[in-house]
Amino acid sequence: MKKRLLALLLIGILVFTVVGCSKSETPADTDEPTEVDDSGEAEDTPAEEPLKIAMVTDEGGVHDQSFNQSAWESLQQAEEDLGVKVDYVESQQDADFAPNFETLLDAGNDLIWGIGFKLSDAVRDAAEANPDQKYAIIDFSYGDETPDNVVGVVFKAEQPSFLVGYIAGKMTETNTIGFIGGIAGDVIWGFDYGFQAGVQYAAKELGKEIKVLNQYAESFSDVAKGKAIATQMYQQGADIVFHAAGDVGTGVIEAAKEQDKWAIGVDRDQNYLAPDNVLTSAMKRVDVGIYNIVKDLTEGKFPGGETIVYGLADGGAVDIAPTSDKHVPKEILDEVEELKQMIIDGEIDVPFNEETYIEYIKALE
Template sequence: MRFKRSLKQLGMAIAALCVSAGASADMAGAKLAIVYDAGGKFDKSFNQSAAEGVTRFTKETGVKVFEAQANYDTQAEQVLRALARKKLKLIISIGFSQTQPVQRIAAEYPNVHFVIIDGNAQGKNVNSVLFKEQEGSYLVGVAAAMASKTRTISFVGGMDIPLIRAFACGYAQGAKAIVPKIQIMQNMVGTTSAAWNDPAKGGELARAQFDRGSDVVFAVAGGSGMGALQMAKEKGKLAIGVDSNQNYLYPGTMLSSMVKRVDNATYEALVKANQNQFTPGITYEGLKEGGVDWALDKYNRSVVTPEIEKRVLAAREDIVSGKIKVVDYRAAGSCPQ
């Protein structure tokens, strides 16, 4: 009776803390869990890509994965602790904002395995999956510079942090490799987690950039980026999506998407856990590892010329081979001029 009561209390606590629309599994019986960040499972970007990895895993194995959402850091810690108390096999945390909560809870529950995607948390029971965003961003920078008719392109970032500046820096390096004197505007939505969920602000920033001459915008802003993509459609400009393949949102407007294979990282972590495998430490995912890339499909085929495709693929090959080394803003502390 006490066990049933505690299970019910746990479920109530998680229900109160998490808003996970369409959760694929009840807590009871689940040994694997995932905690999405403030953008939400259906953000059409980072979280949604992770959710696709969960869906693929469950479809292939039939194994349930409990899904939850943390809207801010304090809530993330509460959710993670509630899940860890159930002695789950694996808890996956999505987004850098959960880094500190994961590190604290992992230390408290050394027998529970944690995977944090896009964050670097310390712990013998933690695997941190990081991406080489600068490499994929370089590719879409090449495409942007070649597609631009005004020789002015732009970037709308979400929260002003080194991670987002790494996207912007890679984008600039790729563009300048094509047009050394290209003009690149850069604006951030904000400095708090709210910056990921303000599509109106994202649209306003993109509009201002277009008014100043930009004809291609790279939106790296979670839910806020949706506003920038829509504004590009309204203004007849080109846009570049991020994380998941967003080309389908506005066919003919989307030049490409810088895909970050969060789905693969999530899927692989679940598969390993299901096979009782776990490797702590840091895992880096770049072009060579299949962690990032650009997207070319039927939705953007009409705006990607054979010349653009050829040049992007050549750059991709040079990065994989090591001929081109894209500077990581986070390591360098600045972006090449």
């Protein structure tokens, strides 16, 4: 009897040892442990979340046919190409800037853009209050005081403006040309004085005087005001009017259509707005600047504390519109190509404000 009990006891110990060993073994083909949820079922490792990029517009909004629209289209292209998630908030007035940045911060965006120099104070204040958040701004540089979490993107707008001014000077039949600006300041002065410089360069070549009418709308969104100013200029004898005024320029182009005159677009190729009346456009490729920064961010790079500057030498970020050959004679376009190279080589130093314009005119005489 004792022998039988001893045998059963030994069998029980042996079974327990085998079962215990089998439970402790890790499968040989498993490199890492599998995560298990509370129900005991295996979970897949969650996919990495896409970067979130958003922008705050000025009062022009994303349908301004100008730089806000170009900015938004650039983010949409980045979403398609780079897999980022994009959004925007429109501002109706300056007082909207700060709360709009707060809204996009609360939404968890990785990079928040301010579109236009009018947002410079709001971007700086937001960046200083949130040093771990990345910001970027179009058309403004903080210079040596740029916060480490901010990048500025600016354009030498005077350069393409010089080129379209030259075209206008060569093609005017009345020797009167107009310029309509949005809100006066460094950015729009670049368009203004660069354009006037190009006109006067052409006038000197032709040996004649060309008058440039000049007025600011003090708005980037008042379409009706743009149309009224342009109509008045056409009635004063201008046959070509260049605008650098955001959605105000939509009114300028409408006036050109009604008066059967020429308009010159800005920021993007605006010929599609009036194919028979938009002579050319001074392109400032906001979309290029934004796309490049977003692409860098997806690659783990962010040039915080810096200002990125784009000019004619930087691969098409500024230029005249590709549709210019619809209305501008080939011989003038050939001359424009020569002028481009002269600007790139430093043979022509294009003015960007009143002081540099005065110096330019003295040198031109």
